[in-house]
Amino acid sequence: MSAPLLAVENIGRRFGGFVALEGVTASFASNKVTAVIGPNGAGKSTFFNVLSGVLPPSTGTMRFKGRDLAGTPQHRFAHLGIARSYQITNIFPELSVHENVRVAAQAFRSRYDIWRDRAALTELDDKAAAALAAVGLTHRGSATAKFLAHGQQRALEIAIALVADPELLLLDEPTAGMGPEETKEMIALIEKLAAERTILLVEHKMKMILGLSDRILVLHHGRLIADGNPQQIQSDPEVRRVYLGQNDGYA
Ligand SMILES: Nc1ncnc2c1ncn2[C@@H]1O[C@H](COP(=O)(O)OP(=O)(O)OP(=O)(O)O)[C@@H](O)[C@H]1O
DSSP states (O other): OOOOSEEEEEEEEEETTEEEEEEEEEEEOTTOEEEEEOSTTSSHHHHHHHHTTSSOOSEEEEEETTEEOTTOOHHHHHHHTEEEOOSSOOOOTTSBHHHHHHHHHHHHSOTTSTTSOHHHHHHHHHHHHHHHHHTTOGGGTTSBGGGSOHHHHHHHHHHHHHTTOOSEEEEESTTTTOOHHHHHHHHHHHHHHHTTSEEEEEOOOHHHHHHHOSEEEEEETTEEEEEEOHHHHHTOHHHHHHHTTOSSOOO
């Protein structure tokens, strides 16, 4: 078995006296889709925020490709190969779709050579075009971002994350607010992206998770209560007990 892309050990996070995440140990192999699920307040966002460098963990260690991430500032995460999308669409509404991605590509590059020469600009344009192609938005490149449909805005957000060429892509509720058709398109996109990188997602749509994920982690009260493939998770008695009476559609 090859070394995991990301390995976390005994990760915890406190907010004052409140323990939002405790003792989570897991490792993630390359080119797999892993979903993180759990009832409201289970610690999913906190886990994501820790994995993407938004919040430092209070306890535990994280290693990415064998490198200890302790003390790594958030902006370095993308350079190391970890990028994320957010739960709330996070784009510049007045810029064009292409400009949104190019600005991200510009921000990602070394600030010293951005305006160096024409070739550097062409490179940024090419990078933006490749990211848009990867999410199927080439045909909307010149549209003003605010006029995109919700599903396309979420795809644009993913394109923005892709300019860093991440090996690990964290998606926070990528289908939030989507109807069945847009959800189907997003699933197809995630499947396509997963062929070339590792994907971790937080989602509430259980049917989607069971169909899409190679592996599912279940958090409850900040603890990892189950870790397995969709079949194992579906038949796990503790998971069933936790979801009983929840409105997450688990069945
Ligand atoms: N910045 C913070 N300060 C204090 N408490 C926090 C903070 N962020 C999260 N919490 C608490 O930590 C717990 C876990 O929250 P978190 O948002 O990680 O859960 P979640 O599983 O993502 O929930 P949801 O499904 O509702 O988004 C909750 O009780 C929440 O109130």
